[in-house]
Amino acid sequence: MTTNYTLAMEELKSLLRDRLDTSTSVRTHHSQDESFHQAALPNAVAFPKSTSEVSEIVRVCMRHHMPIIPFGTGTAMEGGINAYSGGLCIDMSLMNKVLRVSAEDMDCTVQAGVTRKQLNEYLRDQGMFFPVDPGADASIGGMAATRASGTNAVRYGTMREAVLALTVVMPDGRIVKTSSRARKSAAGYDLTRLYVGSEGTLGVICEITLRLHAIPQAISAAICDFELLAGAVDTVIQTIQMGVPIARIELLDSVAIDAVNHYSQTHYPLRPHLFMEFHGTEAGVAEQADIVRELATENGGSDFKWAINTEDRNALWQARHDLAYAARAMRPDARIFSTDVCVPISRLTDCILETHKDISGVGMAMPLVGHVGDGNFHVVPAVNPNDPIEMAQIEAFHQRLIRRALSMGGTCTGEHGIGVGKKQFLEEELPAGVEVMKLIKTALDPDNLMNPGKVL
Amino acid sequence: MTTNYTLAMEELKSLLRDRLDTSTSVRTHHSQDESFHQAALPNAVAFPKSTSEVSEIVRVCMRHHMPIIPFGTGTAMEGGINAYSGGLCIDMSLMNKVLRVSAEDMDCTVQAGVTRKQLNEYLRDQGMFFPVDPGADASIGGMAATRASGTNAVRYGTMREAVLALTVVMPDGRIVKTSSRARKSAAGYDLTRLYVGSEGTLGVICEITLRLHAIPQAISAAICDFELLAGAVDTVIQTIQMGVPIARIELLDSVAIDAVNHYSQTHYPLRPHLFMEFHGTEAGVAEQADIVRELATENGGSDFKWAINTEDRNALWQARHDLAYAARAMRPDARIFSTDVCVPISRLTDCILETHKDISGVGMAMPLVGHVGDGNFHVVPAVNPNDPIEMAQIEAFHQRLIRRALSMGGTCTGEHGIGVGKKQFLEEELPAGVEVMKLIKTALDPDNLMNPGKVL
Structure with missing residues (x-):
């Protein structure tokens, strides 16, 4: 962090001119995602406009051993963009063009800085949509890098399924196309899936070819409340096991409902809820x-309350998507400590009920929400990162939660990624796998300059 | 090929006893897949019974620099198991146990030697099925290794989507679990997808956790013939573009129909056909x-002829699955030269019609069949590999076909893999990507002993 990379900065300055920013305000804005993880400023922030410019930037950094941190919208949850080793943050927000849309093939190619809402706005007239929807209006590049998902994953899959091909700048500056845009291919190693979820540690994702979906003929959303959390979870499990192609089925416990009511001015009864959406004819x-x-x-559910028209449905899902902000608003000056386990659905009721018992023991209000059709749920406490006693308590809770999920055949992260927050748990989850990942990392980034200290 | 690996063989013999076979008949059986690629005998064939035994075998081979070729059922199409560098063939057929089935999670874990039909037989009573269905009754391990698909991929995806996790023996003998069995995960690099499609060049796939599907409440199959091939293809494209969740939609041109009629004793009119299946309520x-x-x-199609009951449907799909054998039966002593391009569906009509014109020019009867809902089709000539003039002619045709597909944004292989047959075309398709693949290969298999000479 003491290095100032004088030579690198001179070269970058002559390459980017006013699109290289070293002001404290801009560096601060790029020092931290939306989580509680400690901020750390990069030395500078670059705003490239093209893939070839990213390639040039990467070549300069490599020559001068300057770390590189790709940046989308800074809305992630595991400290993936915090610049703990200093270096250059590459902000992709000026690479925000939709490059190509094919209605016939139901696919498109976008630059990494395009956000999910921007893309859906662009697509609406053509009768198609892009389903992957994390809470924030994240960039497609960032979503690919963290293997993001959201409320539609139960039917439409995650970024793993959504990405058909990538254009990546490798740590040595080479520009690599990972795949053709054919729907399926058996052409060599699956570089596309290797880069989806690599969190900026293997290169910079610059362009993404995405699979799109037809806007369904009919869409209707419904909410249903339950006396008992178990009733809501069992309804989800049975729905999935019966093979109902439900598009969204989200659980909110009563604490989460309370947070939503306050933040989004809604008036849901303070009971566990399912928010659902059906797509089809x-x-x-x-x-x-x-x-x-x-x-x-x-399972003891209430009558369904329907949201049929677009406006009502959008309000419903915006309230759900804003949950992290609602949770944060529960406490002034708090930061979000979002957990993110995912278990096989047969263990979901056990996992959620044991976690609820654990929350009672901790004695702090923590909303629980989940993309439960996939077995994925978040407990989202708002914490004060400067209170070491509270942080120790939450970290111990988090550890218990993850070990519970792992013991049930689950994963420490369903959709947020590893960043800096879950490196220890990744080692617990896939001890031998991490060794293989390290071999790959060393092969592709021998100087460890691509987002160093993240994932591995 | 001149090495006899005396020390390695002694150690393997004491490890495996009569499950190490050096007889010419067994080695010949393991020298060639179902394609035209030249046979090449391994030095010996091992028949392990467990993952830990595979690990021991791999450690022995590595110590003595003996190449390793994993073998499923030998039914692939690109020479992937032919032992051009000699070495030890590891036949997985004794590792044929279904280890675990969860009806609640709709998943299972199998050993690599379980075949797709064996698995579906096993699952039938539990109301579930495994949809991926290449023509042959291939092993699940081989299907994972080649990223196989088949007729159901248009709805249920390929092995890329079907595999939840793998247990792999690495080139250094380590046993690695690639993932938890959670439905989704953002836990580090996607090792599962890296190994799916790696064709035995990065390790030996020993156990596979698979996503299963509920047997639909209703299934019906239909066939429809067309005067013009274009009418059939356009019907497919429009079906996909309308978002109809069709389970199978297969194209057979009139030459393919003729081959099927002869081989499977059917009486379809000699016109282009679609074979279709619908799943749902x-x-x-x-x-x-x-x-x-x-x-x-x-689009000029005939009335639908229906196959409603299970027996009729099975006969219909068996006839389709046997197409490669039907094509081979067109000529005595012939071998199959199966092509396998896949293009974006908007280019499918162009690609197929230009290819048909090209076939007329070659002047040889070549059946054309395809998983056209994915944009994937095969031209399947039966060739005489010992006739250099004919082979040159077919190879030139193949090269034109692949370049046509690549120029349309497609891939040289939709589902058969690269093996030895498509290495040159992989380099044309993903020139920079191949360099990245080589870095990964070298990192994980520095001595190049895992299925050497394949893919890269």
Whole structure:
């Protein structure tokens, strides 16, 4: 952190001119994501406009051993963009063009800085949408880098399934296309999937070819509340096990509902809720909803309240997407400590009920929400990172939660990634796998300059 | 090939006893897949019974610099198991146990030697099935290694989507679990997808955790013939573009139909056909079929002929799956030269019609069949590998076909893999990507002993 990389900075300055920023305000803005992880300023922030410019930037940094941190919107949860080793932050926000859309192939190619909402705005007229929706309006590049998902994953998959091909700048500056845009291919190692989830540690994702989906003929959203959390979770499990192609099925416990009511001015009863959405033909949607309603009733659920028109549905899902902000608003000056386990669905009820018991023991209000159709849920405490006693307590809770999930065949992170926050847990989850990952990292980035200290 | 690996063989013999075979007949059986690629005998064939035994075998081979070739059922198409560098063939057929099935999670874990039909037999009572279905009754390990797919991929995906986790023996003998069995995870690099499609060049896949699917409430299959090939292809494209969740939609041109009629004793009219299958609820299946029937009619298709009961459907799909054998049966003593391009669906009609014109120019009967819902099709000539003039002619045709697909944004292989047959085309398709693949290969297998000479 003491290095000032004088030569590198001179070369970058002559390359980028006013698109290289060393002001404290801009560096501070790029020092921390939305989590509690400690901020750390990069030496400078670059704003490239093209893939070839990213390549040139990377070559300069490599020549001068300056670390590189790719940056999307800074909305992640595991400290992945915090510059603990200093270096150059590459902010992709000026690379925000939709390069190509094919309605016939239902795919598109975008630059990494395009955000998910921007893309959906762009696509709307063409009857297609891009389903992957983390809470924030994240960039497609950042979503690919963290293997993000969201509320639609139960039906449409995660970034793992959504990305057809990437253009990546390698740590040595080479520009690499990872795949053709054919729907399937058996052409060599799956470089696309290797880079999806690599969190900037293997190169800079510059362009992404994405699979799109037709906007369904009929969409309807419903909410249903339950007396008992177990009733809500069991409804989810039975829905999935019956093979109902539900598009969204989200759990919010009563603490989460309380947070949402305050933040989004809603008036849901303070009970566990399912927020659901059905996609299909008119008949298909009705058929799906009938099955789920019957399951919910058997599990003690209320009548469904429907949100049929677009405006009501958008309000419903915006409230759900804003949960992290709602949780943070529960305490002034707090930061979010978002957990992110995912377990096989057969263990979901056990895992959630044991976690709820654990939360009671900790004695702090922590919302629990989840993309439960995938077995993924978040406990989202708002913490004061400067209170060591509280942090120790939450960290111990987090450790118990992850070990519970691992013991049930689950993972320490369903969709947020490893960053700096889960390196220890990745080693617990895949002890031999981490050794293989390190071999790959060393082969592709021998000087460890691509987002050093993250993931591994 | 002149090395006899005396010390390695002694150690392997004491480890495996009669499960190490050096007889010419067994080595010959393991010298060649189902393609035209020249046979090459391994020095010996091992038949391990457990993952830890595979690990011991690999350690012995590494110590003595003996190449290793993993072997499933030998039914692949690109010479991936032919032992051009000699060495030890590891035949996984004794590792044929279904280790675990969870109906609640709709997943299972199998040893690599379990075949797809064996697995589906095992699952049938539990109301689930495994959808990936290459023509042959291949092993799950081999299917994972080649990133196989088949007729159901348009709805259920390929091995890329079907595999949740792997247990792999690395080139240094370490046993590595690549992932938890959670439905989704952002835990580090996607080692699972790296090994799916690695064709035995990065290690030996020993156990596979697979995603399963509920047997649909209703299934019906239909066939429809067309006067013009273009009408059939356009029907497919429009079906996909309308988002109909069709389970199977297979194209057979009239030459393919002729081959099927002879081999499977069927009596289809000698015209281009679509073989289709619809999965869903009773109402959903009817709705899907109505849409496709309307599209087919507009494109000059015949009335649908239905296969509703299980026996008729099985006969229909067995005839389709046997196409490679049917093509081979067109000429005595012939071998199969199966091509395997896949293009974005918007270019499928162009690609198929230009290819048909090219076939006419070559003047040889070549069946054309395809998983056209994915943009993937095969031209399957039966060749005489000992006729250099004919082989040169077919190889030139193959090169034109692949360059046509690449120029349309497609891939040289949709599902067969690279093996030895497509190395040159992989370099054309992903010139920079191949360099990255080589870095990974060298990092994980520095002595180049895992299936050397394949893929890269």
